[in-house]
Amino acid sequence: MIDIINVHKGFGEQRVLRGVNLTIEKGESMTVIGGSGSGKSVLLKHIIGLLFPDQGRVIIDGQELNNLDQHGLNEVRKKFGMLFQMAALFDSLSVWENVGFSLKQHTKMSDQEIRAMATEKLALVGLKGIEDKMPAELSGGMKKRVGLARAIAINPAIILYDEPTTGLDPISADAINDLIIDLRKKLGVTSVAITHDMHSAYKISDRIAMLYKGEILEVGTPDQIRQTSHPIVHQFITGSAVGPITAD
Amino acid sequence: MTRLLEILGRKTLDVVTEIGRVLMFLGQTLRATISGPFYVRNLFKQMEQIGVNSIPVVLTTALSTGMVLALQSYTGFKRFGAESLIGTVVSLSMTRELGPVLTGLMVAGRAGASMAAELGTMKVTEQIDAMETLATSPMKYLVVPRFVASTIMMFFLTVLGMLIGISGGYFVGVKVLGTNPVTYVNQSIDNTEVSDIWYGLIKALVFGAVVGLIGCYKGFNTEGGAEGVGKATTGAVVVSCMLILILDYFLSALLW
Numbered sequence: 001m002i003d004i005i006n007v008h009k010g011f012g013e014q015r016v017l018r019g020v021n022l023t024i025e026k027g028e029s030m031t032v033i034g035g036s037g038s039g040k041s042v043l044l045k046h047i048i049g050l051l052f053p054d055q056g057r058v059i060i061d062g063q064e065l066n067n068l069d070q071h072g073l074n075e076v077r078k079k080f081g082m083l084f085q086m087a088a089l090f091d092s093l094s095v096w097e098n099v100g101f102s103l104k105q106h107t108k109m110s111d112q113e114i115r116a117m118a119t120e121k122l123a124l125v126g127l128k129g130i131e132d133k134m135p136a137e138l139s140g141g142m143k144k145r146v147g148l149a150r151a152i153a154i155n156p157a158i159i160l161y162d163e164p165t166t167g168l169d170p171i172s173a174d175a176i177n178d179l180i181i182d183l184r185k186k187l188g189v190t191s192v193a194i195t196h197d198m199h200s201a202y203k204i205s206d207r208i209a210m211l212y213k214g215e216i217l218e219v220g221t222p223d224q225i226r227q228t229s230h231p232i233v234h235q236f237i238t239g240s241a242v243g244p245i246t247a248d
Numbered sequence: 249m250t251r252l253l254e255i256l257g258r259k260t261l262d263v264v265t266e267i268g269r270v271l272m273f274l275g276q277t278l279r280a281t282i283s284g285p286f287y288v289r290n291l292f293k294q295m296e297q298i299g300v301n302s303i304p305v306v307l308t309t310a311l312s313t314g315m316v317l318a319l320q321s322y323t324g325f326k327r328f329g330a331e332s333l334i335g336t337v338v339s340l341s342m343t344r345e346l347g348p349v350l351t352g353l354m355v356a357g358r359a360g361a362s363m364a365a366e367l368g369t370m371k372v373t374e375q376i377d378a379m380e381t382l383a384t385s386p387m388k389y390l391v392v393p394r395f396v397a398s399t400i401m402m403f404f405l406t407v408l409g410m411l412i413g414i415s416g417g418y419f420v421g422v423k424v425l426g427t428n429p430v431t432y433v434n435q436s437i438d439n440t441e442v443s444d445i446w447y448g449l450i451k452a453l454v455f456g457a458v459v460g461l462i463g464c465y466k467g468f469n470t471e472g473g474a475e476g477v478g479k480a481t482t483g484a485v486v487v488s489c490m491l492i493l494i495l496d497y498f499l500s501a502l503l504w
Contacts, residue, residue, distance in 0.1 A: 048381050074383040081381075088378035091369070102382040150382075160381075 001026050002047060002158070002192065007056035009042055009214075016042045018214035019056070026157075029184055029191040031201045034211035035236065035245065040194035041085075043211065044160055047192060048080050049073050060158075078106065081151030081189075082160040086167070087143035089135040089150070095122070096131035099149045106154065121149040124186070125179055141172035145179070152183060159183070161193035165200045177203045198237050202226070210236065212245075273465045277395050280387040290393035298359040298394070298460075299401025303408065305354050310409035313346055314338055314416030322425050331427055335436035338417030343440060343448045347410040348402075349496050352455030355402055356488035360463040363394050364484035367467025368477040376468070391468070395460035402456025403449055410448065447503040454499060455492050462488045 002024040009017040016039045024030045034040050045051040046058050049065045058065045060076050068076060089098050097104075099121050100114035109117070119131055125145040135143060144164065151159055164180060165173035177200050184191055195201055201208050202222045209219040210233045218225065218233050228234050235243030321337045367390060370376050376386045414436070421427045466484040470476045 045377075050377055050380055070385070074385075077381060077383040082378070084374050084378055086373060088374040090375055090378070091373075101379075102384070105382065105384045 001059075001061060002190070003057070003059040004043070004046070005057045005059070007043075007046060007053040007058065009039075009046065009051065009054050016214055017046075017053070020211070020214070020216055022209055022216055022219070024190060024192055026190055027188060029180075029193075029204055029206045030209065031193045031195060031205040031207075032209045032211050033196060033198065033201050033236065034194075035196060038211045039214045040196075040211055041162060044082075044162055044192065044194050048077060048082060048160060078102075078154060079157045080160060081154070081156035081158070083144065083147045083151050083162060083164055085163040087135075087140075087147035089138075089143055089146055091135055093135075094131065095133050095135070095138070095146055098135065098146060099153055101150060102154045117153065118149070121153050122146070124152065124183070125149045126175075141168050141175070144168065144172075144176055148176075148179065148183070152187065152189075155187070156189060158190045158192065161191065161195075163195055163197075164193055165195065165197045173197065173200065174203075176200075180204045198239070212236075269469075270461070270465055273468070274461055276387055277391055277461065277464070280385065281392050281396065283388075285388065287389055287393055290389065291397055294393045294397035295401055297362070298355065298397050299405060302355050302358055302401070302405055305358055306351050306405045306409050307412050309350050309354050310342070310347065310413040311416040313350055314342060314413030315420045317341055317346070317413075318417040318420035318425070322421065322427075331425075332431045332435055334417070334421045334425075334427060335432040335434075336439040338421070339414050339436040339440045340444060342410045342413035342417070343444045345448070345496075345500070347413060348406045348448045348451035348455060349492065351402060351406045351409045351452065352459065352492040353489055355398070355405065355456070356459045356462075356492060357485055359398065360459045360484045360488045361481045363398075363460070363463030364466040364470075365477055365481045367464060368470030368480040371468060371470045372473055372476060386468075391464045394464050395457065398460030398463070399453055399456035402452045402459065406449060406452035410445070447499075450503065451496065451499050454495060458491050458495065459488050462491065 004020055004022040007017050007020040008015070020043060022030075032040050032043060042051060046053060047060070049058075049068075052066060060079065063072070063076055065073065065076065090101065093101065096115050096118040099118035103109050103114045103117060115131065122128065122131065125148050127142065127145050127149065130138070130142070135146070138146065161180065164176050168176060180191065180193070181204055183189065191204070193201075193204060205222055207219060207221055208225045210217045210225070212232055218228060218230050220228070225233065225237060228237070232244050235245050317338050318334050321334045322331055325331050325333055367376070370390070376390070379386045379389060418432060421432050422429045463484045466480040466487070470480040
């Protein structure tokens with residue numbers, strides 16, 4: 001379970017998170033929606049301990065990240081897989097080396113075994129025969145899939161998705177959505193996604209939370225969010241230029 | 249006047265803050281170096297990239313410097329009949345000063361820039377964050393191998409630079425200018441002590457650490473996409489070269 005309790009975070013004068021409270025249950029698929037600059041990525045980085053709150057707590061399965069040393073933090077991180085917005089594949093490593101990176105670091109498996117495991121994970125995300133390619137040779141959609149294969153390589157309990165459909169054509173984006181749903185069914189993982197793609201949010205989520213100016217405005221099921229009476233949430237999900245949210 | 253003082257104060261504060269950050273980064277690097285795990289394969293890869301691939305540029309620089317040094321010394325020494333001292337000048341200059349400094353500057357320009365650009369690109373494309381999420385320390389995986397490889401390889405490149413520079417000087421002094429080869433060699437050996445070589449090599453180790461440290465520091469602190477990578481690369485070369493030249497004076501004074 002993930003508990004985010006009264007988290008505040010600022011960078012210099014700019015306050016990005018202003019008392020975020022959110023609980024994500026085991027096995028749940030939670031999507032945090034919000035406009036650009038609303039603090040979604042910062043929130044996601046707090047969950048995996050890439051950033052730490054100025055005030056407040058982030059608790060993963062009963063362990064408060066603030067209290068952990070580097071070793072403890074790494075042990076918690078092994079519970080996670082994370083898909084980055086631009087996939088963040090390691091340029092200098094081939095596809096199978098990327099997918100098998102955490103296996104190489106944290107297990108005693110041989111290169112041959114790691115490669116076989118990478119092939120298996122790549123098949124799970126619908127990719128075949130690209131093990132020896134370099135990231136530069138892949139399309140955007142393929143990079144995301146490889147990133148996803150890397151995220152699930154050590155069978156994580158929680159997968160974080162940073163804008164999983166951004167930068168993809170509608171068909172590739174929907175294929176990624178299906179993949180997220182499929183992986184959740186097959187692996188039974190907890191999923192936390194951040195996105196401003198409402199189609200994706202409705203499709204992949206059990207619950208949706210709206211983050212606006214560093215605060216959670218509303219949390220609910222996709223149906224509840226669709227029928228919201230909150231003017232800011234309503235404007236955001238309908239994508240209207242008219243309303244309390246103004247384009248910066 | 250107040251404005252000038254304000255600007256001066258802010259710049260001073262910026263420089264002091266940056267020095268503090270670099271020293272903290274050095275502390276983290278040293279801690280990561282001794283705490284392990286140590287990525288041996290990465291170390292060898294970096295030794296190849298920083299060391300082996302720098303051989304041509306170091307050889308060219310050292311050879312040219314040794315040859316020019318012999319030629320220029322001859323012109324000056326001939327005026328008071330001291331041509332036989334060319335060998336001493338070349339060997340002392342190459343071992344104590346020019347070998348380590350020129351090798352340091354060349355490696356800073358080539359490998360330091362490459363380190364900053366590679367790590368900077370990894371930073372802005374979130375590859376470093378990705379590595380952390382995979383429970384692997386980027387300090388240990390990326391920085392330590394570069395820092396150690398740069399320090400070790402600068403030592404060996406400097407040895408090579410010294411040998412080639414001295415050989416270039418010998419070639420010009422003996423084969424081109426006609427100095428007696430026995431005198432040339434004897435003068436060189438008699439007036440160059442083992443400590444001269446060690447002083448040069450101690451400098452090389454320090455300069456190697458500087459190039460590795462600054463290249464990695466600049467790369468790890470890159471912000472703002474392609475422009476940021478460009479700035480980090482330039483910054484790495486400029487700061488490394490300046491530090492090499494500044495430290496060279498203090499090391500020379502210390503190792504007098």
